[in-house]
Amino acid sequence: MQHLRVVSPPASTPDVLDLLKANPAATNVMVLPACAVDPPGDVVMADVAREALSPVLERLTDLGLQREGSIAVESVNTSLSHHARRAEDAAPGLPEDALVWHEVVGRTEVEARTSLGYLALMALATTIGMIGVLFDQPILVVGAMVVGPDFGPLAAISVGLVGRRWRTVRRAVATLAAGFGAGFVASVVMALLLQAWGLADQSTLLADRPQTSFIWAPDTLSWIVGFLAGAAGMISLTSGRSGVLVGVLISVTTVPAVGNAAVALAYGVGNEATGSLAQFAINVAMIVAGAVTCLLIQRAWWRFQPRSAPGRIRVRTRTGR
Known part of the structure; x- marks a missing residue:
């Protein structure tokens, strides 16, 4: 699994949440309203299966969040969660074979x-x-x-x-x-x-x-x-x-x-x-x-x-x- 952290302007946060909640390869979706200071905005976090990460990042960049906010990804070495396992099963292919272009x-x-x-x-x-x-x-x-x-x-x-x-x-x-x-x-x-x-x-x-x-x-x-x-x-x-x-x-x-x-x-x-x-x-x-x-x-x-x-x-x- 990959941990995704997004700093989003409030106007874009609904789009980010729609994207993550609609994706079965994403889980543990959280939002912290008005939590970010620099850049200002909401903090949205989620765990995403590595195989499904690239299209998620592409859609986030389509929203312009790399300019008006920020997008960060880090690996999750251990995840004890039924929801995480279900998200990985929903993603295509294997994590080791995934091509995450932005990475x-x-x-x-x-x-x-x-x-x-x-x-x-x-x-x-x-x-x-x-x-x-x-x-x-x-x-x-x-x-x-x-x-x-x-x-x-x-x-x-x-x-x-x-x-x-x-x-x-x-x-x-x-x-x-x-x-x-x-x-x-x-x-x-x-x-x-x-x-x-x-x-x-x-x-x-x-x-x-x-x-x-x-x-x-x-x-x-x-x-x-x-x-x-x-x-x-x-x-x-x-x-x-x-x-x-x-x-x-x-x-x-x-x-x-x-x-x-x-x-x-x-x-x-x-x-x-x-x-x-x-x-x-x-x-x-x-x-x-x-x-x-x-x-x-x-x-x-x-x-x-x-x-x-x-x-x-x-x-x-x-x-x-």
């Missing part, structure tokens, strides 16, 4: 921001990946994939493309570029330091490295794995299965590819830098393609799912809303 947009909007923590993690992850590829240590490569937070902006790009949220796409692209730029610079600096300390040089890069050679030698599987990883990552995002995302991160080679491109350029091995950048470009393109495809399929699937109480919920929208 997905909210998560990816956060991931599109360029924070100092994000830049630091990208720099650290890319540097770890560079060391792993340089010394043919696959465990370090895997560690770099897990540490790197690059899937967040990639998911934001995908959601922005599907929802035609071009501002989000631009911000996410800028965040992705800044993150990999920071990682590239950090990896070049570390490569030069390793050379100055006598720990590595061009001969280290040119040595046989069978465990990590795939990083700079993309093939057909690079396209396939990238696409599948993007689809899996989007399912992880929309269903809230964060454990799946770790596997997604391990399956793609964006971070170590940029790290290897950096050390290859630092040591003057142009062909390896080119191969690494090609691997990076393939992974980025196919992750976005897989995520977009998965999201389009999910939206189409849920669009044709039966809605709770079809035809019974009617929202009176005002002019200009």
